[in-house]
Amino acid sequence: MTESPASTEELQDLYRELILDHARSPRRFGRLENATHTADGINPLCGDKLKLYLQVDADRRIQDLSFEGSGCAISVASASLLTDTVVGLPVDEAEAFFDVITRRLTEGRVTDVEGIDIDKLKALDGVREFPARVKCATLAWHALHSALNRQSQPATTE
Amino acid sequence: MSQPQPRTASSVADCRADFPILEQCISGAPLVYLDSAASAQQPAAVIDAVARYQREDHANVHRGVHTLSHRATEAYEGARDKLRDFINAASRREIVFTSGTTESINLVAQSYCRPRIGAGDKILITHLEHHANIVPWQILCEQTGAELLVAPIDDAGQVELDALLAMMTDDVFILAISHVSNALGTISPIADIIATAKERGIPVLVDGAQGVPHLAIDVRALDCDFYAFSGHKMFGPTGTGVLYGRESLLDAMPPYQGGGDMILEVSFEATVYNELPYKFEAGTPNISGCVGLGAAVDYLQSVGMQRIADYEHELHDYMVAELKAIDGIRLIGQATEKASVQSFLLDDIHSHDLGTILDHQGVAIRTGHHCAMPVMQHFGISGTARASLALYNNEDDVNRLTEAVLKAKQVFA
Numbered sequence: 001m002t003e004s005p006a007s008t009e010e011l012q013d014l015y016r017e018l019i020l021d022h023a024r025s026p027r028r029f030g031r032l033e034n035a036t037h038t039a040d041g042i043n044p045l046c047g048d049k050l051k052l053y054l055q056v057d058a059d060r061r062i063q064d065l066s067f068e069g070s071g072c073a074i075s076v077a078s079a080s081l082l083t084d085t086v087v088g089l090p091v092d093e094a095e096a097f098f099d100v101i102t103r104r105l106t107e108g109r110v111t112d113v114e115g116i117d118i119d120k121l122k123a124l125d126g127v128r129e130f131p132a133r134v135k136c137a138t139l140a141w142h143a144l145h146s147a148l149n150r151q152s153q154p155a156t157t158e
Numbered sequence: 159m160s161q162p163q164p165r166t167a168s169s170v171a172d173c174r175a176d177f178p179i180l181e182q183c184i185s186g187a188p189l190v191y192l193d194s195a196a197s198a199q200q201p202a203a204v205i206d207a208v209a210r211y212q213r214e215d216h217a218n219v220h221r222g223v224h225t226l227s228h229r230a231t232e233a234y235e236g237a238r239d240k241l242r243d244f245i246n247a248a249s250r251r252e253i254v255f256t257s258g259t260t261e262s263i264n265l266v267a268q269s270y271c272r273p274r275i276g277a278g279d280k281i282l283i284t285h286l287e288h289h290a291n292i293v294p295w296q297i298l299c300e301q302t303g304a305e306l307l308v309a310p311i312d313d314a315g316q317v318e319l320d321a322l323l324a325m326m327t328d329d330v331f332i333l334a335i336s337h338v339s340n341a342l343g344t345i346s347p348i349a350d351i352i353a354t355a356k357e358r359g360i361p362v363l364v365d366g367a368q369g370v371p372h373l374a375i376d377v378r379a380l381d382c383d384f385y386a387f388s389g390h391k392m393f394g395p396t397g398t399g400v401l402y403g404r405e406s407l408l409d410a411m412p413p414y415q416g417g418g419d420m421i422l423e424v425s426f427e428a429t430v431y432n433e434l435p436y437k438f439e440a441g442t443p444n445i446s447g448c449v450g451l452g453a454a455v456d457y458l459q460s461v462g463m464q465r466i467a468d469y470e471h472e473l474h475d476y477m478v479a480e481l482k483a484i485d486g487i488r489l490i491g492q493a494t495e496k497a498s499v500q501s502f503l504l505d506d507i508h509s510h511d512l513g514t515i516l517d518h519q520g521v522a523i524r525t526g527h528h529c530a531m532p533v534m535q536h537f538g539i540s541g542t543a544r545a546s547l548a549l550y551n552n553e554d555d556v557n558r559l560t561e562a563v564l565k566a567k568q569v570f571a
């Protein structure tokens with residue numbers, strides 16, 4: 001009644017099938033034994049909290065990773081997609097993803113970087129219409145960045 | 159200032175028209191504001207009073223001989239008289255203007271408690287408290303070696319009275335308890351609790367942030383020692399608030415902050431502090447804000463606190479019934495005595511997602527832990543969606559809420 005069809009579309013764009021699927025059955029969820037790097041991500045606004053575990057080998061490649069924690073559909077789906085994206089990648093390439101994704105979501109800047117295929121991550125694009133939720137989508141990526149840079153403070157989205 | 163017209167019995171619902179901010183659309187739908195427990199909206203009477211003061215009367219208070227300074231002082235002190243009347247304090251000396259509940263509680267912790275308390279003393283609070291009634295006491299404990307005791311709550315979200323009474327022992331220095339829980343809406347039976355505390359010689363601070371907007375407050379009938387509240391929860395400006403303190407206690411307390419206005423005479427050898435309540439109001443206060451707060455009191459009194467309470471009670475019952483009827487809803491906080499606040503969860507949808515979906519239909523609710531993380535921990539959850547009602551809400555708003563919640567179910571289906 002009071003609601004225009006456009007608003008429903010935006011909602012459906014935010015909560016796409018792929019997002020809901022990853023939120024309901026997050027990939028690589030749980031604790032990773034033998035982690036070489038970990039980082040906590042905290043979004044103080046909504047209480048999203050996650051911990052990222054990385055196993056980086058001698059060649060600076062992300063052999064394996066996982067995450068645990070609790071959060072909204074967007075932050076959990078984003079973390080799950082992150083693990084799908086960077087598993088097996090060299091650290092530098094994972095960092096390049098961090099850069100491209102955070103810029104894409106926070107600044108709306110769509111940059112093509114050679115060798116970076118963000119096709120699947122485009123599922124997160126819906127948050128751009130929801131400024132209050134961008135931080136949920138970038139939380140796991142900030143945690144990744146901070147784990148790889150061995151920052152001891154928890155990553156926050158602030 | 160012109161006195162507000164008394165309203166007729168049927169007209170609480172008409173109050174909505176007094177709040178200009180409500181006349182707007184969010185995401186293409188008329189705004190439904192259900193977040194008054196976080197901050198209430200201001201009626202035109204408050205907005206206009208502040209604007210009028212700024213346009214016509216502003217100067218610093220208590221210090222000039224010129225006309226504007228005199229007018230500003232009258233306006234500021236006039237607001238104090240209104241607040242005294244609003245909570246039925248015995249004297250205007252007992253009304254200390256602060257920046258809000260948070261500052262009021264910190265003032266009591268640091269000025270009343272800190273000089274008198276030490277290792278072995280206990281500070282008693284409850285599991286229902288807002289962080290503003292937890293953290294100042296933790297800081298005090300760190301400073302003094304005192305110990306913080308927390309009375310438990312039950313699964314309806316009520317303080318367990320027997321346990322609380324049993325914890326009120328000789329070594330309890332102060333009891334600090336909220337009148338109404340912001341997260342769950344529980345109204346605690348503070349009159350009875352205070353009566354027992356009196357018998358045992360324990361001073362009581364009431365966190366009244368959520369009490370003043372919903373209930374008629376009479377600090378003398380309650381017989382509490384301190385009552386803390388915020389202007390912005392009672393339709394006044396942000397950055398205003400009150401600490402009510404029993405005069406004999408305030409009198410014996412050292413100042414909280416030093417500066418101008420709180421002194422009578424300063425030399426480098428000695429300073430003579432000003433009388434009550436100015437001793438606790440160092441520096442230039444939030445004059446325009448307090449003028450607005452005074453106007454909020456006029457507004458509330460013109461509608462009538464009892465009438466507001468009755469109206470909200472009925473609307474709250476309607477909201478609870480409507481929410482309950484939704485498949486997959488879990489109500490958090492089902493106390494027997496409640497203000498018009500309801501926390502809930504829907505299926506396994508995170509409260510933040512619910513908040514976004516509702517906002518997208520023009521319905522503003524609060525989501526998350528509501529600055530009451532221990533309450534969330536009690537229920538084993540990270541947060542809730544919370545709808546809080548004020549005098550400007552109506553059944554249409556509740557219907558829009560339930561429609562929006564059903565929509566969320568659809569999105570997540």
Ligand SMILES: Cc1ncc(COP(=O)(O)O)c(C=O)c1O
Pocket residue numbers: 195196257258259260261288290291336338339340365367368388529
């Ligand atoms: C019960 C309760 N106590 C204290 C506070 C803190 O009030 P303020 O932030 O206005 O100082 C609030 C506000 O959220 C509250 O609801």
